[in-house]
Amino acid sequence: xxxxxxxxxxxxxxxxxxxxxxxxxxxxxxxxxxxxxxxxxxxxxxxxxxxxxxxxxxxxxxxxxxxxxxxxxxxxxxxxxxxxxxxxxxxxxxxxxxxxxxxxxxxxxxxxxxxxxxxxxxxxxxxxxxxxxxxxxxxxxxxxxxxxxxxxxxxxxxxxxxxxxxxxxxxxxxxxxxxxxxxxxxx
Numbered sequence: 001x002x003x004x005x006x007x008x009x010x011x012x013x014x015x016x017x018x019x020x021x022x023x024x025x026x027x028x029x030x031x032x033x034x035x036x037x038x039x040x041x042x043x044x045x046x047x048x049x050x051x052x053x054x055x056x057x058x059x060x061x062x063x064x065x066x067x068x069x070x071x072x073x074x075x076x077x078x079x080x081x082x083x084x085x086x087x088x089x090x091x092x093x094x095x096x097x098x099x100x101x102x103x104x105x106x107x108x109x110x111x112x113x114x115x116x117x118x119x120x121x122x123x124x125x126x127x128x129x130x131x132x133x134x135x136x137x138x139x140x141x142x143x144x145x146x147x148x149x150x151x152x153x154x155x156x157x158x159x160x161x162x163x164x165x166x167x168x169x170x171x172x173x174x175x176x177x178x179x180x181x182x183x184x185x186x187x
Contacts, residue, residue, distance in 0.1 A: 001181060003080075006105055006152040007107050011162055016170075029084070
């Protein structure tokens with residue numbers, strides 16, 4: 001099975017992916033990590049704004065599904081994968097060509113997501129709610145090679161609401177999600 005995770009900024013996609021990888025034997029690929037590797041080769045600082053600009057330019061030059069094609073080329077037979085940082089509709093379309101792919105939209109209320117972002121203190125993250133909202137809007141374009149997170153979310157097979165700070169409760173919710181997915185994709 002291949003699980004793709006999309007969703008709003010700081011909704012917990014990586015937390016969900018980490019649990020799936022650590023507890024269910026899935027291999028993890030992040031489309032953002034694909035961009036980070038290329039940026040590192042060019043000595044470009046991996047700020048949020050630089051990631052967005054570099055990813056947009058990469059899609060313009062090599063096609064809007066370039067990142068999806070890159071990770072698909074790394075897949076091995078009989079392995080399960082969890083793919084994060086899916087931010088363009090063409091990435092979703094390309095990934096949906098792979099057998100047993102399911103796209104999950106991970107979401108949480110904006111206030112919770114902003115608090116999580118402040119807590120994690122990742123390099124390049126905005127420090128004000130206004131900047132957070134501005135960057136979030138940049139991720140929600142409706143055409144072109146920029147990020148299209150809201151459109152990707154609408155393409156999801158399932159929406160998973162991650163609005164708890166109780167990690168044990170979150171893990172139980174992920175376990176239930178995985179059981180339902182495994183039943184569906186092993187029919």
